[in-house]
Amino acid sequence: MAAPQGYPLLCLENPLLDIQARGDDTLLEKYGLKPNDAILAEDKHMGIYEDLLARDAKLIPGGAAQNTARGAQYMLPEQSVLYIGCIGKDKYGEVLKKTCEEAGVHTEYRVDEAQPTGKCGVVITGHHRSMCTHLAAANEYKIEHLKQPEIWSLVEKAQVYYVGGYHLTVCVPAIIALGEEAAAKNKTFMLSISAPFIAQFFKDQLDSVLPYTDYTFCNETEAIAYSEGHQWGTEDIAEIAKKLALLPKKNTQRPRVAIVTQGTLPTIVAVGSATGTVDVKEFKVREISKDAINDTNGAGDAFAGGFCAGIVSGKSLDDSIDMGQWLASKSIQELGPSYPFPKQTY
Ligand code: 26A
DSSP: OOOTTOOSEEEESOOEEEEEEEOOHHHHHHTTOOSSEEEEOOGGGTTHHHHHHHTTOEEEEEOHHHHHHHHHHHTSOSSOEEEEEEEESSHHHHHHHHHHHHHTOEEEEEEESSSOOEEEEEEEETTEEEEEEEOGGGGGOOHHHHTSHHHHHHHHHOSEEEEEGGGGGTOHHHHHHHHHHHHHTTOEEEEEOOSHHHHHHSHHHHHHHGGGOSEEEEEHHHHHHHHHHTTOOOOOHHHHHHHHHTSOOSOTTSOOEEEEEETTEEEEEEEEOTTSOEEEEEEOOOOOOGGGOOOOTTHHHHHHHHHHHHHHTTOOHHHHHHHHHHHHHHHTTSSSSOOOSSOOOO
16 A cells, blocks of 8 residues: 555556576677677577576566665655556566565556567676566556656656656656656756667657756766767767756756766766756765675666665755765665665764
């Protein structure tokens, strides 16, 4: 049962089960994968899940914004986070639901009768991860689900919206509906670009939702992919962050903040203003010894989770960035996009 008072943070995207194993160049070459990338699976990729299982793959709850939702709830009081997406009527879907419940995240999944729950093959080579996603049921999310009165009343009760950019391949109308709600009532709307292919091949969809964003997240490769796609003629991260911060904005009552993470390099934050000036700051990451790193899959999602927790609890921009960097440093010490148990406190 949904809490009658609702949940301050609402996250929307693609619920996936990660099938994660260590791989090597032979496996990457077999499927034509880059060591560090995220793609949508085509027919030729469908064998990868069996191959990963044959390599003793671990099944780990994933889906980028679902990881962010669990991360934010990790740092917030009980009943703070609602997650929405589409799963299948199967065992994997049950696993995802249970994991969210255990993490204290309330879910309102659409359950598709025909398609299985989506899965993401994750090939780990050193500190790189290559992800190949078969969306299946996750691709069946529909705006009609969001508009059901009992779900929409939760949308209205939320104060902060976080959408994973991967959802741009699935249901743009749902993203726009959240963006409109946020803009009309001066609530906070955040979006992560999620992967270079979103900036390259879902450029129009991305550009249709960016005006709603109060916070735009990306990493350095996504920033460069966006810049290339828009012929900005620069690979300078601070320059790109500035331009992202100054893109047209629907709600002019808030400045846009563009946040670019760069692995172990400092996080670049650009804060725009209505007058066209922009302020850029750098934040060092929390250092972790190489031996303490388990895998970096989900580090960006964890960063966004900690950051959302900061914004939801009314913390300053600087403090929210630090909360993001803290949660990312915790997540990379776990297997996959997970958080330490028993719970550690910030
Ligand atoms: C549509 N695509 C490609 C995706 C994803 C995705 N989540 C949603 N949609 N491709 C990979 N992921 C998730 O990214 C997390 C790491 O950042 C994986 O499930 C993984 O948990």
